[in-house]
Amino acid sequence: MARDQVFSEPRTHIVDFVFDETVAAVFPDMIRRSVPGYELVVPMTGLLAARAVAGIDSPRIYDLGCSLGATTLAVLHALASLGMTVPDLSIVAVDNSAAMLDQARSTVRDPRVRFVESDVSTLPFEPARAVIMNWLLQFLPPEHRAPLLERIRGCLQDGGLLLLSEKVHADDDATEAFNRAAHEDFKRANGYSDLEISQKRTALEQVLITDTVESHVARLEAAGFREVHVWFRCLNWAAFAARA
Ligand SMILES: C[S@@+](CC[C@H](N)C(=O)[O-])C[C@H]1O[C@@H](n2cnc3c(N)ncnc32)[C@H](O)[C@@H]1O
Numbered sequence: 207m208a209r210d211q212v213f214s215e216p217r218t219h220i221v222d223f224v225f226d227e228t229v230a231a232v233f234p235d236m237i238r239r240s241v242p243g244y245e246l247v248v249p250m251t252g253l254l255a256a257r258a259v260a261g262i263d264s265p266r267i268y269d270l271g272c273s274l275g276a277t278t279l280a281v282l283h284a285l286a287s288l289g290m291t292v293p294d295l296s297i298v299a300v301d302n303s304a305a306m307l308d309q310a311r312s313t314v315r316d317p318r319v320r321f322v323e324s325d326v327s328t329l330p331f332e333p334a335r336a337v338i339m340n341w342l343l344q345f346l347p348p349e350h351r352a353p354l355l356e357r358i359r360g361c362l363q364d365g366g367l368l369l370l371s372e373k374v375h376a377d378d379d380a381t382e383a384f385n386r387a388a389h390e391d392f393k394r395a396n397g398y399s400d401l402e403i404s405q406k407r408t409a410l411e412q413v414l415i416t417d418t419v420e421s422h423v424a425r426l427e428a429a430g431f432r433e434v435h436v437w438f439r440c441l442n443w444a445a446f447a448a449r450a
Contacts, residue, residue, distance in 0.1 A: 210236035213405040223409040225273070230305040233274055239396035240406075241341065241373075242389065243440045250438070251338055251369050252280030254447055256288055258336040258367040264294035265335035270326045271342025272299035275310040278319055281338075298332075300324050327354055331361035340371040340445075344414050351417075355429040362450035368431065371438070371445040375416040385441040392441075419444050 210232040223229075229236065237244050259265040269278045278299045285292060297319045301307050307321050314321075322329070326342065327350045337358050343351055358368055376382040393403050417425075419436060422444070426434045431448035438445035 207235045208232045210239065211402075212236070213402040213409070214399065216401060217405055221409065222413050223406070225301075225303040225306055227305040230274070230303065230309055233306070234276070237273075237341075239398065240393060241443060242392055243438060243443050243445075247340065247371050247438055247443075247445050248276050248280045249284065251277055251340060251371070251445070252282075252284035253288070254367065254369055254437075255281045255336045255338055256284035256290055259292050259295060260290060262292070262335050264296075265292060266332060267295070267297045268331070268334055268337045269297060269299040270329075270337065270339040271345075272301050272310060272321070273303075273306045275299055275314040275319070275321075277338055277340050278310075278314055282316060282318070296320065298322055300326055300329060302326070331357055333363055334361050335363055335366045336369065337362060337367075338369045340369070341373065343370065344372050344416055348415055348417075352425055352429065355425060359430045359450055364450060366450045368426070368448040368450070369445070370422070370426075370448065371443070372422065373414065373416050374419050374422065374442050374444045376442070377418045377420070382442075388441050416442070422446060 208231055212228055212232060255267055259267065267281060272278055278297050281297060295318050299310065299319055300322045301310070302323065302325045304323060307323050311321050327346060346354065362368065376385060390403055419439070423434050423436070423446070426446065426448045431450060433449040435447045436444055437447050
């Protein structure tokens with residue numbers, strides 16, 4: 207796994223973060239060393255998605271913002287581990303970064319998986335049993351979020367699941383300060399220097415815009431989901447399961 211050194215050299219001008227070839231080349235290392243819980247949330251998402259398609263004929267699963275296909279692979283792995291055979295399953299793995307998809311296509315070679323290069327805000331959805339959106343919604347302009355969730359709700363069959371993971375923020379200053387300080391230590395302990403931490407924070411400032419857990423839940427309910435569960439929380443990271 208190539209080591210993430212994207213922000214290791216001092217920069218005079220820090221441009222907004224993009225998912226380009228440089229990031230794609232080190233992405234598995236970057237996300238594991240930056241996102242608390244990544245190594246739990248991905249396989250758990252796989253299990254939840256696998257359970258959502260049990261006993262369903264020809265189910266479709268979307269993996270939105272699939273990057274290198276880690277969560278798609280987790281779904282396939284979960285099906286195998288649970289001994290589930292799902293006839294005519296299809297997984298549509300979507301990303302708008304050609305660099306990410308190039309690598310994903312060479313890593314995930316499974317006839318059940320189709321990679322699509324598209325912006326999720328304009329992607330037409332077909333009926334689905336599960337939609338996975340791990341750490342993508344936070345990168346969309348805030349005004350695009352509710353319309354996308356409504357379209358996802360609209361494509362989900364009754365009982366289907368949206369599995370959503372996000373960076374969040376706390377709505378009180380003390381919790382926010384505690385979570386931020388603990389996250390910086392998480393990154394230091396994973397080998398990032400203070401320079402890397404601060405340059406990456408600046409690069410993400412305008413592009414990664416968080417919501418609170420409460421606003422996520424309220425927006426999912428307003429989009430028509432009938433059950434919303436917060437199944438993971440660690441500092442400023444949370445994962446939701448919303449049932450249609
Ligand atoms: C943090 S990564 C997601 C990680 C991935 N879900 C995983 O589990 O490893 C965010 C991904 O969303 C993609 N992305 C960002 N905005 C997008 C959009 N509007 N439409 C589609 N993909 C988008 C990025 O290219 C990037 O690959």
